[in-house]
Amino acid sequence: MNGAESLIRTLAGNGVDVCFANPGTSEMHFVAALDRVDGMRCILALFEGVATGAADGYGRMLDRPASTLLHLGPGLANGLSNLHNAIRAYSPIVNIIGDHATYHRHHDAPLTSDIEGTARPFSHWVRTSSSADMVAADGAAAIAAARAAPGCIASLILPGDVAWNDLRNPLPDGIAKMPMDLPRPRAPDAAVDTAARLLRSGERTAIILAGLGTREKTLETAGRIAEKTGAVLYVPSLSPRVASGAGRVPVTRIPYALALAIETFSEIKNIILIGGKAPVAFFAYPGSPSECYQPGTRIFTLARVDEDISYALEALAHAVDAERTTAPVSKFSIPVRPEGDITPEKIGLLIAATLPESAIVVDESVSTGRNFVTVAQTAPPHDWLLPTGGSIGYAMPVAVGAAVACPDRKVICLESDGSGMYMPQTLWTQAREGLNILTLIFANRKYQILHNEMTNVGVSNVGPKASALIDIDRPVIDWLSLARTFGIEAFRAETMDELSRFMDAGLVIQGPCLIEIVM
């Protein structure tokens, strides 16, 4: 048994049985070993950001890590931006990064670089395995690190000779084990009492739910607390995964726009944080504050993101006597399908009218779709995923991972023409794996958000040079041709009627499909 085989056995033996891969020469022993070990599904990506983004989507949906397979420093580098989103989504991921053989590194061959230094800003745990006999233990440690609360990024560097050398003392089944999934810390009674006192104070109080606090059960508990005490429930502007739709407790997304966010908290005296942080501006703007809340607002952390959020909510419900309260939930209703010209508002209504039960919505609609998640609260129950780290180009890769994780659920990918151009080769993997993903492209042919932000940062006159950096209409991007590049069924909608028909078609297709929506 060689190191690669021992590592794959340990990954699969500890439940890491999917690998999103873009391998090169230094990973060939890992690749070859896949045919000698059962239980690892490998999915090829044509670019490393597709692999890391897919691992993020997989982790968000299953709360356990997939692995990636990346080619030395540059391969890792191409995957970093989606790891940034994954860190902020608390997604568990095990990165396997190939490297030169240990004895070859000092020769400084062309692909040599500081892999540990590259991984560190985007990883919670980094280790270079030193020998074939150690690599199973290193792999188990990486999995344990990735599964540590709240969900972490572990990067294991695998030198070529560590992969290809035979083990001198193999474990009986080649699988190393580690203690995993240690209990999360629980909020002390005094903290629960403090939060309860704030809720009973008569002052206007907000509860912000983040991390695992936005799942169906925790929302339900929070809904009881709010119903009993008059608190208002919020989720961050960019949550990893919010349970939404009819029958679930509706929550308000903190607005991305700073002025609206400040208005949201203008009357709030206390903010109780459960799994998250006090709300701050996404960006700073000249003359505006960084905080979205008023000076003097009391900020109280009941549970950090790595603590036991379910426990904290249940304990708080008990303390405020909300155990038998009924939480109000969203009612099911189907909006009338809008007709005529296409507008963002009408698209939101059409999505609400067509969203299938258990859909997973991966939302990178940026400026077009700020309101979609709210409008869709009357649709059948679904999950809504957002770009937690603000790194652009996340949606198509994350949709891949969500579709692999949940093959029985439809994935709706809300993408913009600007952000969709970061990782367009993702469509190839969607086609190859026949993934059940409907992608909507909101083609407004500009970085609309940057038009808005120009105003926000205080620039009133946008000159021709600046315009040329925020408009992407020369040349117009032909998304039908892009989809055809990868053999994916595609439609172009220029009216709501067309969009309505294409949505019906796209939702029926059991595989990838793309609709370009000309705005």
Next chain:
Amino acid sequence: MNGAESLIRTLAGNGVDVCFANPGTSEMHFVAALDRVDGMRCILALFEGVATGAADGYGRMLDRPASTLLHLGPGLANGLSNLHNAIRAYSPIVNIIGDHATYHRHHDAPLTSDIEGTARPFSHWVRTSSSADMVAADGAAAIAAARAAPGCIASLILPGDVAWNDLRNPLPDGIAKMPMDLPRPRAPDAAVDTAARLLRSGERTAIILAGLGTREKTLETAGRIAEKTGAVLYVPSLSPRVASGAGRVPVTRIPYALALAIETFSEIKNIILIGGKAPVAFFAYPGSPSECYQPGTRIFTLARVDEDISYALEALAHAVDAERTTAPVSKFSIPVRPEGDITPEKIGLLIAATLPESAIVVDESVSTGRNFVTVAQTAPPHDWLLPTGGSIGYAMPVAVGAAVACPDRKVICLESDGSGMYMPQTLWTQAREGLNILTLIFANRKYQILHNEMTNVGVSNVGPKASALIDIDRPVIDWLSLARTFGIEAFRAETMDELSRFMDAGLVIQGPCLIEIVM
């Protein structure tokens, strides 16, 4: 005058007058200032790797830096893999990376990350500017760092408030200056004497030319030395820019394949290094040595890459009395255009038969085109660029930068279907700027190099799971559709006759064009 304007004035005032940009909110003041300052040309990329790769190509052709404009940590991260190639090409680049306002960073908003830590593994110089009054000096320091021998990567982080604040004490013209382009160290006489003694020893001696040693004039000097002394001239497998073609001194590329490289140096007793390092394997392979040369070979460094390579060669020519020797040069001849089925050998001949004078060839043909540069030595004079760091996806972006740097020269981009899928959105920038680039896609529908490497690493039986990670034929990538996505003229060649006709057409078109070559 605000910080952004002061920085742009300093960049343009020090000759950094092209910026390859993919900006976001934190860069909006820089973008807005472009319309208030003359002399900066900004070129939009839809992905950051396009911007950094373009800056690499620009630096290789002009030996002076362009700048990039990148959006916080994730934007920088997307540009790192092409910076890796740029480092190994000794390309000067000034990266401008936007960041949150200084007072906003501690709030840990979603896009916050360790930008300095991310830049450091791929930069020679990293600094975060601290105030609007300092940013011009910081910019000048970045340019000086980028222009330092042998050509370096400087990364300047620009917080939002540093860009938008007005200067309290602006410089008269807003332009900071720094001492730049200090003289390069010269080889001492004793070193020149040692090299001359080796050349006169009667032992078989190789001269390896790298860095600036592969330009026309230095090759000519090296050619005289070789003619006089019987030394053999080599360039690394992956040089940043080799002057090639008829009328120039022909040099041999050290083979990528380790067995061939070892054979190349099997009789060599002395290796004189000028601007480079002793030849080592690109990757380590089980049971093979790392060095391409025999044990006991004398390795002598006459000039490091950051030293004065022209001086070292001239001094050596003087020492071996080769000042009036005539260097043998490649003869001009046009091969007969091959017919029939497409093979790599025939493509090489057709390229040699059609290459226009002064063409810039950006070569990422990987396994298909190992011999092209040699075959084309009888074509009109041209420059040949290779992926110096081995990071895949470099060719289309580098072609952009070369075409911007040299608008009067035709750029031929030799791309493979595997490597071309890393940054396909580069074609949009080619179309937008009307760049004079002919792209050939060698569509063998697999990672052929990985098929080869499987054998090299000792794997004889490639199983179905491994095959699925090195074949990219499901789905077939339709490159004509991809080109049409961006409004680029494109052809598909399935015979040499078709390829011959399409090459003629593509060379006439004054703008981007793509030919998919089905292998």
